[in-house]
Amino acid sequence: MYSDDWKTPQDELLRRCQVFQRHLTAQQIDMAIIVQNADLFYLTGSIQQGMLFVPCSGEPVYCVRRDLDRARLESALSQVVAAPSPRQLADFVREQFGMTPETLGFELDVLPVTFYERLKRSFAEVAVKDVTPLLRRVRMIKSPFELGRMRKAADQLAVVYEAAKNTLREGISELELSAHLELAARLAGHQGMTRMRAFNGEFYGGHVLSGAAGAHPTFCDTPLGGTGLTPAVAQGAGQRVIQANEPVIIDFLGAYQGYLCDQTRTLCLGGLADELRQGYEDMVEILWHMEKIARPGVSWGHIYDSCLALACEMGHKDAFMGSAGAQVGFIGHGIGTEIDEFPFIAKGFNDDLLEEGMTFAFEPKLVYPELGALGIENTYLVTADGVEVLTRCPEELAVV
Template sequence: MLNRQESQQRISRLQESLRENGIDGALFIYPIDVYYFSGTRQNSTLWIPATGEPRLWVRKSFARGVGESCIEDTRPFPSSKEFPAHFEGVRTVGFTFDVAPVQQYNYYVKLLPGRDFVDVSAINREIRSVKSPWELDQIRHCGRELAGVFREVPAFLKPGMREVDLAAEFEYRLRKAGGEGYVRMRAFNQELFQGLAVSSASAGSTGFFDGAVTGQGMSSASPHGASAALIPVNTPILIDYTGVFNGYIIDMTRFFVIGQLDPELERAFETALAIQSYLAEQLKPGAICEELFLEAARMAQAAGLADHFMGAPGENARFVGHGVGLELDEFPVLAQGFKVALRAGQTLAIEPKFVFPGMGVIGIENTFAVSAGGGVRLSDLPDDIVYL
């Protein structure tokens, strides 16, 4: 559980940023934002003034919320008549426009007439992107647990399995290890069920998911991840899963083959490892995210693999790494157009992958922390393809 010292450090960083931007306070209603600062995910609204003590109002469950909350002033949600009295002298209210539904925005604007609501989405995400030593320990724990499940794969991956059979076996063990399964994503229209296990039968399928690999999924209503297709021999089997423990996420990908692998795919795998190695060395404070992506793309082009880099030809994702933490799509992003410098303590999943429709997908993914000496790997497992 979150402790009061960790919570206070986060709140202090936010308050400093609010004062720098002339904002009187921030009102959080999105559950994972409330959890980040308070330590409880109960149905709550959190007010953090630029100066002074925060206040958490809990709708349900108050009994659990007050027991979990690191906010000293935790109380039941007030009536609509009582609510405005807590905002005397407040003129500007920070709100997370990136995730707040219009209905909720209108509700709070009506409750607090005469105030200016301003967007603090970027401020919030930048603060959350830098992980404390406590958070890095949480993600390391995720890495150890997820790596343990990956190590079990050779014991249950058999010829004749369907993709969904493989996924179910993996997820069963991950759940038994204590995995929570909630893969939270901030971006609108994105969703993910723990991860995906796919082979050449569906690995090249395109889809809505903002990543290199989507998979066929089980239906048009769930067009992501494993399908009911049989896993063929002599093809790469991608297992790309998150490990979620205590709310925190780590993201890893490994490849398995029943039989042998096409030499072209082996060459692409070596290129992916080279890109990962380069990026890991460059994960230092001050490195520009876009420049790292462009160099990774250049390396793929130099290997003659540009058309297959980070997606099927024509549907390539324009990133090679993404922030992880309490959500799978945090800042920063190693992407075209993301002209932002890295900061120490940020955590990124680096995932150079190549998609060959009809042949399969190959690549690697590990999670790293930004440090003065380069990326510190948080996922402890050999990168090698496992041949069965």
């Protein structure tokens, strides 16, 4: 049904659950109930509809409403059972785990209120805590297994980059170029969907933005938006025809077996004006500056502050990470099964430190109204003494 390496091994799943359980114990949470797809996939290897019960000690139990047979095929956990009715949840927990939890943990950032109220009614007199911060701390450190999948996602981005150089021509529309790149990514194994945790944070495979269209801001918390094809989406490639001597931004996500890699490259037909070319070279310099200072023990906020200061020294205060009035307060974001994981290379995160095993995308970009956007983005692994680049495409401006 799937490719040869699709299944998350049992020892990998149990290791993740055990790390999570240590966090639950430290916060005096008796049990967590996990329902969100990205978290379910991380802890079970499946997204079949249901709930994962994770006690603070002992074996987790994956209760599946739909589809149980498929969940048993997909998940390597030994306890994959039919989900009880909401009215039977408390009895099920007592029978399965031999205890009545006094404190339950829910993913309060994403759990719908009606679902939360239904769960709460099932457990009388129970205290509730938010386990999302704990899960994000667990998920931010990637295992060798996870890094293997992220490297394969990076391989897809190399295919997309070559397809962009081979397909870009004067007169092609953003939409047509994007369709070519999406096809190339899918044929290279791209899973099709990507995930973002933020409420209403909708995103898909990537953006192709050209000229002035690249400077259009939009609703999502990103430096670039694009016109899109409809206000129902309001982002991404539109019908604009690409012309010579303007920047063309290719901002794409690789996605392999649940794991993402993020890359941006800037292309153009025939070259760019000196101001734009210099701006691009400055963004590469900021990227390299981050690579020099990022290492375990350095705060996320310090990296942001240092790179923002460098951008301002270069004269880009009003265009860095968005046009004036639409600038975002980050330059990088964690990435894994979702595009907005820890760490955040962002304003105010001065007490949070890089740790070995973290992965993040770093994307210095400039936005000039009427002219367009340009920039660069790589995905990185934090190593014992610095960072390793996972995305490997050439970093210079690609002139076609």
